[in-house]
Each structure stands twice: as C-alpha cells, then as structure tokens.
Amino acid sequence: MMRSRLHVPRPPARPGEKPDFSYVALSPAGAAARPDPNAPLNDTEFLSRDLVRVLDDKHRAVGPWDPHLAAADLELGLRHMLLTRVFDDRMHRAQRQGKITFYIKSTGEEAVSVAANMAMRPTDMLFPSYRNQGLQIARGRNIVDLMCQLLSNTRDMCKGRQLPVMYHSVEGNMFSISGNLATQFPQAVGWAMASAIKGEDHIAATWLGDGSTAEADFHYALLFAQIYKAPVILNVVNNQWAISTFQTFAGGEGRSFASRGPGYGMPGIRVDGNDFLAVYAVTQWAAERARMGAGPTLIEHVTYRAAPHSTSDDPSRYRPKDDYEHWPLGDPIDRLKSHLIALGEWSDEREQTLLKQCEDQVNQAWREAVTYGTLTDGPQLDPETMFQDVFKEQTPSLARQRMQLAQEIKERQLKERA
Amino acid sequence: MMRSRLHVPRPPARPGEKPDFSYVALSPAGAAARPDPNAPLNDTEFLSRDLVRVLDDKHRAVGPWDPHLAAADLELGLRHMLLTRVFDDRMHRAQRQGKITFYIKSTGEEAVSVAANMAMRPTDMLFPSYRNQGLQIARGRNIVDLMCQLLSNTRDMCKGRQLPVMYHSVEGNMFSISGNLATQFPQAVGWAMASAIKGEDHIAATWLGDGSTAEADFHYALLFAQIYKAPVILNVVNNQWAISTFQTFAGGEGRSFASRGPGYGMPGIRVDGNDFLAVYAVTQWAAERARMGAGPTLIEHVTYRAAPHSTSDDPSRYRPKDDYEHWPLGDPIDRLKSHLIALGEWSDEREQTLLKQCEDQVNQAWREAVTYGTLTDGPQLDPETMFQDVFKEQTPSLARQRMQLAQEIKERQLKERA
C-alpha cells in the first residue's frame, strides 16, 4: 500500500529482542529539590520531568526528600510488602490449581501501595485499582476476608457478585474496586470535594495504571480536582505495560504522565515507584498540600509490571522474557531490605523469620477461608441473595424472579436426586 | 453550614460590577519568538504562556510572526470578516422577526475562522463548531445555501433535520456541525490519521470553545493526535464564556488552555485571536508542522464572545453590560482595518463601498432564500423525507411508518378542508 506517514510508537524490545530501558529518564538519588508543598506551580514543574529518588546505589537515604522514617516504620513497610508478595504468589497458585477463577498480582509494585498508605491517615479515603492489594494489606485487612472475596464464598464481602480482587472495606475506608478502568479517579475527586464542602480535613487518594490514563475519567479527575482545588492525590502507576500495550500508546512517549499535571495547573511528580522512601516522601508532600487546601497533586510512579497482567495473560507473547531482570529501578522489597541492612537494622535471620511468618499467616488464612466454601465445594452462598442490593429494598418484580429461581433450583435438585 | 474549604473560581466581574480583564496575560506585539515548526517541544513551550501578537498599538505588523501578507489578501480577509458580521446581524434580526427558530452569532471572533482558513489549503478538511460561520464564508459558500439551512426550507442541505447554523459542505471540505459539544475534535484527529495512513498530505483542523475543552472528546483528541502524530490543528476558541459560565470553570484559572498541549507532548500556542495576522501566522506554522509529519498543534485563540451565547441567551444576567468595551484585545475587524489604513491601503470610501456590498449581498441572498420556503410559509419540504437517510436504504419498517404518516397527513388535510 501507499507510504504511510502515521507514527506508530513501538516498545523498545519485543520477544527475542534484547531488553532496552534507555528510554527511562533517571535522576541520581537525592538530586531533585523539594519545594514547599504550597509553592507556586512554576517552582514545582521540574518535578514532572526529574525522578524523585531517595535510596542511592549504596542503599543509603539521601537528599531533601528523605522522610527520615524510624527503623520500626521501615520494617513495618517491609513486612507489608513481603506479605503482599507472599499473598500474591499463594493466590496465583490457588488460581492455577483451579480454586479461584482469576487473579491479578502486583509483584514489583508493592511500594506504590504500601508506602503511600503509610504516608496517609487511616481516615483518608482510598479509591484503589485492581493492582493495589498492598493498600488492603497495609490497612490491616484480615487476609481471610480478602481470600473469601477471591473465593466468592459465604463470607465474601461482595456476596459473590464481583470477580476476584475487586475488594472493598467500609471500616477500612477503601472504596469498591471496579472492573471498569479509571472510573474511580473522578469519584475520588468528588469524595474529596465533599470533604472540602463539609470543611473536614480528610483527603482522598486514588490509583490507576499508565494505560488507564487514556480514559476520559482520567481527564475529568484532573480537571475537576484542579478547578475546585479538591484535597486529593491522583496516582498514576506507570508499570510500562497495559496488558500487551506499551505505555507509549497511552501518550508516554514524548512527555511523562506526570507532566499532564502542570497542563491542568497542578503539580505533577515523577517518582521512583520502587523506592519505598521516595514514594512515602512524595505522598507525604501531596497529602500535606491537600490538607492545607492547596489542591490536588498528580504523582507518576515509575515502576514495572513484573508479573503477567493477570492469570489470563502470557507476557512472553509481547515482551522479552528477561525484561524485568534489566529493569533499572530494581525491586522495591530488595531495595528496602538493603537499606535496612545498610542501617544495621536487618539480618538474614530476621529476614527468614519474617518470610516464614508471612507464609504461615497466608497458609493458615487460606485453610480457614476455604472452610467458608469455594465456588465448587463446601458451604455455598444462597442464590437468592442474587436479588438483594439491586435496590435498597427488593422490588416486587425482583421478588417474583427470586421465587421463579427458587422453583428452578428446587426442580433441578429433585432431578439430581432422581 | 460548616466552613467550606472548596475553591470556587469566580469571574472578575458580575452584572453591576466594573469590568476587569487584568487576569488576561498580555505580551507586547512582536515579542514572542518564532521557533522552527519542527523544533523540539522544550523550545516551543514558552508559546503556551506568551501571547503571540503581530499588530502593535500603532497598527503596524511587527516581529518574527509577521506573515507579510499582500494587501490584497488582507483586504480579502477584511471582506470575509465583514461579510460574516453583516450576515450574523441580519440572521439575528431574522430570528427576532420569527423567520428562523434560532441563531448563534460569532461577533468579535471572526478572525479566528477567517484568518485560519486563509492559512490552509481548500483541500484541507475542517471540523467546525457552531460559532465558525467565518469558515463557511471564507470558503466561498453561497450565502443563500447557508440561509436555506437556517430556514429548514426546500433547499436546506440538512433536509430540515438540524437546528440552524449546523451547516456542512462536502465540496467545501467542511464536516457536518454537531449539536453535541466537542465530538468533532477527535473525529478531526481520525480524519487526519487516515490522511497519514493513505500517505496524503491533506491536513485537518478543528475548533471548539473554552467550555467544551472540559468534555472527554477534547482529551481523546489531544491523546490520539500526539500518539500517532496526526496532521491536525486543534483550535480552542477561548472567548471567555460558556453560556453563563466563565472560562475558569473549564480549568483556565491556573494555566492557559494552550498549556494542555505540552502536557500531552505537543506544542500549545496562545495567540491573540483578534489579531488577524497573528491567527494567520500561528495557523500557517501549525499547518507546516502537520504537513511535514511533525504532528499536531494545539492553538488557544484568546478572544471574547461579544454577542449573547445564542438568541436564547441574555448575557446581562451574568456579566457586566459594558464588558466588551473594556476587552483589551479590541475588535478583529477594526484592527485589520486600522492596519490597512496604516499601510495606506484603505479609506473610508472603500470601507463604505465594502460594507454596502456585503449588506446588498446578504439582503439579496435573503430575498432569494425565502423563496425556497420558511418553516411557516412558501414551499415546504416533503415530510416523507423524514424517513430518508436514517440508513442508506430505507428499511421496510421505515417505509411502513412513512406510509402511516402519509395517511395521517392526508386525513389532517381533509379535516382542514372541511
């Protein structure tokens, strides 16, 4: 056909090719200045191009963004990240064994959730995506509850209605995760607007992926947040991939996702998403900004999706098998561990103990969760619950359908017995 | 109620208050540099904050953006702008006289359309908004055709289906105007992508208002245009108002609309929309960029909606009556006229002649147009045409409905006769 002049942004490497991350703009740890959270936009604009990093190559915390966290906090963060990873691995296996229908891991992205949560208050409201299980864990959810959701069993908080990983928690101030990408982004802004209208100082935070920034809801969120100066933190988790689609197909080629912020009039910060301290620090900065009424912040977490998109995905079809090994920002858990070791606050024994604790906790939780049923065995949810919660009160026509289903089931059981 | 911390962006002046345009950032004419159309983004970014102006206070063309247009071209531009204004005034009156149901004027914004069109090729495709009648006129549409659309009469290009001002022209390469805001923006990008895919060097241009930039389609357009480097010019006509809503409610408070461009990775240019030469120059720059395959450009035309939003609107309810008199960028027609005079290329006699010509042309066209019918008098469209063009071929069920209507009308006429 005729010579096309259309530009098609390609990933640097496809299967069989050599991984190449030269496109990732890096700044040395400690290099980026830390403006006042209330500074005028022009004084924060550099943050959308630099990369905020705290941990240097020697695993020391350096520079103005060092949040000077106590060792106990660092250890807590490490525990939550490790627990998240162990949980992910175990649930991924459970899916492979056919115990659950579907699963999504967050491997390599644990800091994005765990560090951010640590920098906020428990009363702040979170609007997560499906890859933020670290938030659930860091907020101390009972792992059994999470597993019951994955199992759609009798203790499932969603009453069997949602795909696995679509958790929520009223007490935990974590909103219901949606299967529809990006919808939570402007909802978080609305929640924050209400907080401002009521004169409360709770803030909201929300997360979505690089690919999801293409949706209209990303635009609505930035627009409304800046117009009304909503107390909200808008997090883009740039893990480089959207299923098989490289982040350049979401507009990440020319400019960072963080630089969308200044375009709308709000600060955008590009942060090393695998640096626990850096993620904590920028979140703290944004939270302070929001609470003082200075408005929203857009944070781009530069990280890498080490796992497949989901249990339905096979990344070897579209990216080099060894891609992650060449990822320049390493692994968030290893890096925090090395930092603790550099501080003399960690050892292999403690590591082994912690790992063992996490594994025991997860295995024990799993043993309990399955006693509440799986999709195939054990106690089952009553199908008639299907007709609840469509509305606050069941309408007569829904009640009629409920009875029709009950009849259908009764006859099926009679047949099965016969 | 409790102390709210919500930020509510206000217009500088409401009815009864003193007009205040101190918020409009101005640059002296000729001050802004003119980078190469292919320059890297960083070298063009200042254009999203400065204001590109060519005509100075002494009505001379100054600086690097001076397009050095021949006097004949300037006079043609003046003619088209004046004809547009005369047409607007006459059609507004026609609505007031009940001859047409609805009208929208573009008074004060004529340069945005007329100068832009002059800087493009007739083969370039235009996706206008409802306030770009200057494009229709500059592309030499027969004014009678435009009037027939306004009258929904037997020669209406829309066959009576659209509200007034929703023109289109296949030969004129102007797409059908939609009543739904902003939808044309990403459509223009798709058109331009197709041009690139086919290896043709036609480009597309599209226009929307400041308020419409809040719609998702504005985001889609910028996103897709930059990802595929589509040869398209994206024009935001910032006339300060969206019906009663000030432009700050579309996010124009902190940053210019032009600065959305760099956020997506494309140049954004803020231009004096009432400066014919400046509009011509930036459009020419963007067109050159697009044609060389360098990608899209976002242009913010800073202008003022001198007229009511539409014939259904009364601006005195929400802005000072004398607002426009204080608008710092003046009137596009007066300014081009003064420039021609400064060049010694214009005189009051020529002015009077031109004005007379325009008025005669419009009045004559109107007299002809009404002979093809109005909504109430003269020849009428056949109602059965209502069932055409839903699909390429009329389906049997539409044919049946057509016959049912025919019956309904026959009986009505019988009754009326009786």
Next chain:
Amino acid sequence: MSQMNMIQALNSAMDVMMARDPGVVLMGEDVGYFGGVFRATEGLQRKYGEHRVLDSPIAEGGIVATAIGMSLNGLRPVAEIQFADYIYPAYDQIVSELARIRYRSGGDFCAPVTIRTPCGGGIRGGQTHSQSPEAIFAHVSGLKVVMPSNPYDAKGLLIAAIEEDDPVIFLEPKRLYNGPFDGDPNKPAVGWNSHPRGEVPEGHYRVDLGVADIVRPGAQLTIITYGTMVHVCMAAAEKAGVDAEVIDLRSFVPLDIETIVNSVKKTGRCIVAHEATRFGGFGGEILSTIQEECFWHLEAPILRVAGWDTPYPHAFEWEYFPGQARVIAAIKATMEAS
C-alpha cells in the same frame, strides 16, 4: 398551596430539601449563578451559597462521577444534565458505577444521586434537544427512573427521589415546564394556573416512586402513557369520545404493574403511547408485561403510539411528534378490532 409551573415546582422541591438536609447539593452546567438555562435552580445559589450550588465544567461524565464521589462521602447530590440529549457522555458512570455500586459492594456502599434532565420534544429543538432516552436507563438494573407530567407530581417525585438511597434518573418533559400541552401546536399556549395539578403545596410532601396515577378513569379502553403524552392522550380520548382510562405511569422503575394490569383486565383493550422512538422503546416493556399478565382478557391487540424510528427532525416537529391524530387513529383501531 400556591400556583406553580413545573419549573417553580422543581425549584421548590430542591429548596425544601436543601433547607431540610445540609447534605443536599446541586451541580450542573449553568445551574449556579445563572440558575440554569431553564431557571430550575434560580435563586438557590444566592440562598444556599456557592458551595452547595456548584457551577460545573461542561463534562457530563465528570459531573456524574464527582456526584457519585460526593454521595459516597455523605452528601446527596442533585445533578442537572442540561438536556437529556447530552447525558450520553455520562452513560458509563451511570451504568457501570452509579447503578452498580450497591450491588457490587454487597450493599456496603450506596450512591444516593439524583440526575435531573429535561427531555422530550415539542419545542423545535431539533434532533439534539428533543430526545426521550428513558428506555436506555430503564433497562439498566440498579437505576430508578421516573418522569412527572405536572407540577404537583414534579415536586413530590423530586423530593422522593432526593430522599431515595438508590440512584434516580429524573426525566423532565421540558415542553410541560410552562404549561400542559395537548399536542395541538396551533392552540394558544396555556399555563399551569388553570390546571388542578398546578396547585402545589409550599412545603415538604412526597409522591412515591413506583406508583402510577389513573388520571382519567374509564371502562372501554386503557391508555398507558407518561410525560407530555399524558395530556395529548387525555385530549385524544375526549375527542375520540371513548370511555378511556388514562394511566400516567410516572415511574418506569419501579413499574406499577398492578395498576396497569388491573386496568387492562377491566377494559380488555389497551394503547401504549410515548414520544420516544418506537423501536426498542419502553412501550415494548409495558406491552409485553400486559400481554403476559392479561392475555386472556385482551379483546384486541395492544397498539403502540410513538415517535418514528428516526431522529427528531427540526423541520417536522409536528409530523414526528405523536399528536392527537396518531393517538385517535390507534384508539379507533383498537376499539374496532375484533
């Protein structure tokens, strides 16, 4: 009691609710300082402040999305979409989120949002200011959907909608804002002051969702309709000289099946009338329910009177609009059928 047109009644409903509940906030394009292009929120920003009556950007999807977020934080937003024809950019947030939040969260979260929007034709609005989209919302489980046909119902229904803990799509037949309209464009326009349902209490009262209204009792034929068509059908029934029972549905969801079924079992003949495009319109749901429930009582096929299966054209306002002639033709056909 006082005389109100539908705009005043809607305004009064929002006023009453804002005074009673500090959580009620209004948002939408031009609703704040200006009071709305149809003046429905006039005076309310002055009375309750810029923080409870918000001017919104022109982003219907963003308006609904942020309204949802506000409702999750204890507020009761009432969002105006300037014209129903412009609600589609918000369709995803309405269908995938607003309608689903209670269900998918096992009842733990809910989003009490009311979305008001002017719909319907009869004002020469052309194809983008005349649409009646009730069918595409009624099909979405989790949404309540209503449409009043007079000021009294408008205020009572809107108060009930705002008090609902479920999301409500509140459709307003704009042709009825200033007065009843019987479908005859050549008659001089009449106001609500001469109409009994223009008598509206100043204070708080409810018209519950899910309750249809028999606006004209009759024995020979049942006409089921809503919105502007209620008045058209009343006039048509008069002219046709049949003892027709006219039912104003008022709510699509929940649907008052009992009132419908009882009437048709009584009359044995039925017409369903609406402005919206006939094909796939809500009339099909009503007709189907009646056919299923009243089959053995039917003495004639149930007929649908509706807008044609085309967009609503500017030039053919009265050829498109299902006026009295179209209704009367259906009445005749139904009465003669046997």
Next chain:
Amino acid sequence: MSQMNMIQALNSAMDVMMARDPGVVLMGEDVGYFGGVFRATEGLQRKYGEHRVLDSPIAEGGIVATAIGMSLNGLRPVAEIQFADYIYPAYDQIVSELARIRYRSGGDFCAPVTIRTPCGGGIRGGQTHSQSPEAIFAHVSGLKVVMPSNPYDAKGLLIAAIEEDDPVIFLEPKRLYNGPFDGDPNKPAVGWNSHPRGEVPEGHYRVDLGVADIVRPGAQLTIITYGTMVHVCMAAAEKAGVDAEVIDLRSFVPLDIETIVNSVKKTGRCIVAHEATRFGGFGGEILSTIQEECFWHLEAPILRVAGWDTPYPHAFEWEYFPGQARVIAAIKATMEAS
C-alpha cells in the same frame, strides 16, 4: 471449505476484507501486535502492517471517534471494543455521532464503521465481562445491530457488515468462540469441528444483514432467540419433545419481521429468549411486534425467557444464565396454556 471456530471465522472475514479493500483498517486495545485478547486479529498486523492494524490507547470513546473520522476520509475501520461491558465510554460517539451523521447531513456524509465486541455470559466473567447490551443499541435509529451464533454466520455477517455503508454494531457471543454451548456447564465442552456451521468457506461470502435463520423447523411452537441462546433453545426443544421452530434472529436492526410473523402465524405459540436482563430488553420489541402482527393467531401468551433484572453475578453464573430448565419451563407453560 474448512473447519473454523468462531474466532478463526472472524479473523478470516477481516483477512478477506483487508485483502480486497485497502481501506479496511483494524483498531482496538491489544488488537495489533498481540492479536487481541481473544486472538480475533491474530497475524493480521504481521500480514497488513502496523498502519492498517492499530493498537489503540485504552479509550473506547476515542477509538470510536477516530474510527468515525477515518471513515469520513475514505477508510472502513473495524474497531474492536475488548468487552461489550466496556463500550459505554463510547456511547456518546456512537449515539450522537456514528448513528446520526448520514441523517443530520442530509445524506451527504456517512460513516461506514463496524464495531466488534464480545458479549454475553457463560465464562465466569462476573458482572463486567458478561453483559448483553443489544437493547441499548437497537433503540438508536441509525445503527444496524447484529449477533451471529456460529462460525459460518460470524464470517458472512462480518463481511457484510464491513461492506455496509451504514454503521454496524457487531456483537459476538464470546461463550461460542470455541464451540457451541447448549447451556449445560457440566457437559464436557465441544468444539465447532463437529458442528455443520463450523464448515466455513475460506474466501469471500456474505450473510446479509436483516435476514433471520430458521435453525429448526417446527409446527407447534416458535422460539425466537439469538447468540448463545440459539444452542440452548435447540437443546431445550429437543428435551421438551415439542415440535418447536427455532429462529436465530442474527440481526436486530434491520429486523426480519416477516420470518418471525410467518412462523408465529403458523404455530400460534411463541417464546422469546435472550441472556440480557429481561426488563426493557430486546425481547420486549420482538414480543410487541408479534403481538401486534399475529394477535388473532395467538393461542397462548408469548413468554420471555431472559437473564434476571440484576447484574450478572460471578458466583451465580448458572443461576443467572437462562439455561435449558428455564426455557423448558416456558415451553411447557406455553404449550399447556389455553
């Protein structure tokens, strides 16, 4: 002729059309390099290049909007929406633009865009991977809407859709991609190779829009259905042991009224079956048309078999899905009615 499953048949249709017409381009999320999450476009980017098979940003509204723009510039885009549950962000561009361009421009412009999207349940996809939204498109004048139930129809219909100068919403029952499914989840899955409609010509052929298919002739009862439910109803008819005529609608718009009406006039009894939520579903349109056209031939009320008026829950895949039991119960009720 060769054996194809539905994915292969769809892939073949696009391959054939891209080879015949350089204006045919594909776009959508993950459709390019990866070949689509259901592999429908596998190999086509390698064959036709990155400029005719475009990976798109995750922006359904932008995908449809740019497809419209491309179609205005002489191309014939085939856009894939990854799941029908995610088509709502594009609803405005589809309803307000795609469906209206020919009409509002007096026939001067048209937008020949085909939108393919997987729909329906039966794969444990939960409430956001199981929806059947045909009704909200069929109601929109200006859109053609189709749904195949087997590989042969899938290829022929998709070729016809791409050749259409009108926009087409092409709904693909994803449960049928790999084989027919009779509604019994406990039976081992079967492939298309054993099914006559798995025999598909390699080259170009058309299955015209607007033509229903009588997949099982019968005299006692008419079952009107489409998509996955075609296979469920066939099995149910067998089991129920009635001489049922099963009609696969294939097209919603245009609707093959003649085939439907002729059948019901013959049998006098009828069931309408679909997966989608019953309330306001497309079944209402079919039922209404039959009631209007065949009233005097009906010996029993027409019954609707459908999904419940709730979202599609993950845990209750088979309690929600209208399986054979629900169809058989309706068949019995219809046959016994008198």
